[in-house]
Amino acid sequence: MTCSTEKLSALADGDLPARDAARVRTHVETCDACRRELAALESMKLALADEGRIPLEPRTGWQQLAERLNKETPARASWWKLGARWALVPAALALAVGGGWWRHHRSPAVSDDQLIAEAESEFRQADAVYVRALDKLRAATEHARTAWPEPRRHDFDAAQAALDGATEQCRAVARARPADGQAEALLFDAYRKQIAFYQEQILR
Amino acid sequence: MTRASTLLALLLVAPAAARADETEENFVYMPAPNSESLTVDQPLGRLTLNGWDSPEVRIHSVKRAPDGATLDKLKVSVEMRDGKIHVQTGVRVGGQFRSMPVQSAKIDLTIDAPRGAKVNATTWSGDLNASGFRAGAVLESLSSGEVRAREIQGKVVSHSHTGRQWLEAIHGDVEADGESGDVELAHIDGDVLEAKTVEGQIRARQVTTPVVRLQGGGIVLIGTLRSGGRYQLIALDGDVRLELKPAPFSVVAQASGRVASAFALRGKIAPSQVDAVYQGGGPSLVLRADRGDVLLQQQR
Numbered sequence: 001m002t003c004s005t006e007k008l009s010a011l012a013d014g015d016l017p018a019r020d021a022a023r024v025r026t027h028v029e030t031c032d033a034c035r036r037e038l039a040a041l042e043s044m045k046l047a048l049a050d051e052g053r054i055p056l057e058p059r060t061g062w063q064q065l066a067e068r069l070n071k072e073t074p075a076r077a078s079w080w081k082l083g084a085r086w087a088l089v090p091a092a093l094a095l096a097v098g099g100g101w102w103r104h105h106r107s108p109a110v111s112d113d114q115l116i117a118e119a120e121s122e123f124r125q126a127d128a129v130y131v132r133a134l135d136k137l138r139a140a141t142e143h144a145r146t147a148w149p150e151p152r153r154h155d156f157d158a159a160q161a162a163l164d165g166a167t168e169q170c171r172a173v174a175r176a177r178p179a180d181g182q183a184e185a186l187l188f189d190a191y192r193k194q195i196a197f198y199q200e201q202i203l204r
Numbered sequence: 205m206t207r208a209s210t211l212l213a214l215l216l217v218a219p220a221a222a223r224a225d226e227t228e229e230n231f232v233y234m235p236a237p238n239s240e241s242l243t244v245d246q247p248l249g250r251l252t253l254n255g256w257d258s259p260e261v262r263i264h265s266v267k268r269a270p271d272g273a274t275l276d277k278l279k280v281s282v283e284m285r286d287g288k289i290h291v292q293t294g295v296r297v298g299g300q301f302r303s304m305p306v307q308s309a310k311i312d313l314t315i316d317a318p319r320g321a322k323v324n325a326t327t328w329s330g331d332l333n334a335s336g337f338r339a340g341a342v343l344e345s346l347s348s349g350e351v352r353a354r355e356i357q358g359k360v361v362s363h364s365h366t367g368r369q370w371l372e373a374i375h376g377d378v379e380a381d382g383e384s385g386d387v388e389l390a391h392i393d394g395d396v397l398e399a400k401t402v403e404g405q406i407r408a409r410q411v412t413t414p415v416v417r418l419q420g421g422g423i424v425l426i427g428t429l430r431s432g433g434r435y436q437l438i439a440l441d442g443d444v445r446l447e448l449k450p451a452p453f454s455v456v457a458q459a460s461g462r463v464a465s466a467f468a469l470r471g472k473i474a475p476s477q478v479d480a481v482y483q484g485g486g487p488s489l490v491l492r493a494d495r496g497d498v499l500l501q502q503q504r
Binding site: 108109110112114115116118119121122123125126129130133136137140179180181182185188192195196199202203 | 247269270271272273274277295297298302303304305306307308309328329346347363365366381383384400402403417419436438440494
């Protein structure tokens with residue numbers, strides 16, 4: 001079997017049939033890269049479990065509340081009332097209403113693919129800011145590092161390598177799950193741990 | 205163009221522009237007599253949280269989308285068990301609820317909840333406002349949204365990726381951090397105040413916290429030092445500037461530029477390095493500007 005992030009992800013989620021799960025586990029035992037990635041996926045799953053997601057009681061008032069907040073035919077804002085406020089000339093208003101109706105029915109719904117692409121774009125922008133901040137802190141710390149005694153340099157290098165490795169694992173998980181807010185949150189958390197580490201070095 | 209034709213054009217354009225968004229607004233009340241915590245994941249827009257004395261939760265949502273079909277994809281999920289309330293916004297994509305930020309549709313939320321609820325709220329690029337709670341709060345904007353917190357009792361943990369943060373009248377410890385947004389702190393009176401940004405400026409005034417650690421692009425501290433207080437202020441890119449009322453203090457300062465003091469210091473004093481006391485010493489200041497000056501000024 002070849003390495004497959006998707007299969008690892010499905011294994012972590014418990015979505016694989018027993019036979020496939022056994023096959024993937026056998027592969028993981030002999031593949032360091034997959035073992036690391038599975039560990040990252042499982043720790044992400046644990047982290048998400050720690051968020052304490054609460055299942056809904058059937059037909060509670062809170063479920064009814066959610067339904068009210070999401071009802072399909074809500075009291076939508078009456079744009080035409082706004083138009084009427086401005087419409088001093090009935091003929092112009094009629095044209096505007098017609099134009100609005102045409103715009104509404106002409107424009108298609110935003111597709112699922114586009115929504116996912118938008119989310120990915122948002123995540124990549126945030127990612128770039130984290131990388132820039134880390135580069136800056138890394139440079140500042142590297143400058144200070146030259147004056148540190150050898151034991152401190154050694155400890156710093158080891159800690160930095162561990163954090164880099166953990167962040168890389170989270171990045172691999174995020175790449176395997178496009179537009180997954182929870183996977184991105186895990187990656188951003190890893191970035192923030194790295195930032196806190198460098199800031200702590202600067203404070204010392 | 206004549207006045208009449210201009211008016212006609214405006215009349216045609218104004219409703220069409222107003223029509224560019226579909227909106228949906230809902231306002232609901234639910235009883236929550238024993239609310240212990242309020243968790244909100246809101247990647248789709250603004251979030252305002254108000255603590256109130258009523259034993260119920262009110263959620264006001266405004267959804268916006270370019271068309272009705274997209275509007276119907278926007279969802280608000282609300283769950284509650286054992287006094288824990290969890291509100292989540294998201295988009296229905298491929299038959300699944302996904303809590304993720306998108307650009308073409310928005311949900312703005314205003315939630316009023318009992319003051320005693322411990323708040324844990326996250327936004328993306330939408331601003332996050334919280335006030336009036338008394339069991340602390342964790343407030344995060346994961347992108348460019350601003351975070352504003354005021355009149356909160358208990359520990360406040362705040363983060364904004366690139367947006368500004370305003371924390372005011374916080375009666376408890378504060379931890380604020382960010383990557384490139386500025387941080388404004390005022391009237392903080394817990395035991396520990398810690399704020400860190402990589403590129404943003406940090407400005408603190410009327411802080412009575414005895415332990416203050418600030419690290420940012422530039423630092424400004426205005427007010428009175430607390431007796432026995434320990435202040436560690438580090439600027440990575442700009443100046444460390446203190447505007448203080450005359451009162452005794454001890455200071456160790458280092459700058460890539462100059463260390464300048466309007467106070468008559470006694471001790472080791474060099475142009476870019478100082479280890480000295482004012483009026484015999486008192487609260488301890490450790491100040492460092494890696495690419496700037498350290499300036500000790502008297503408050504007017």
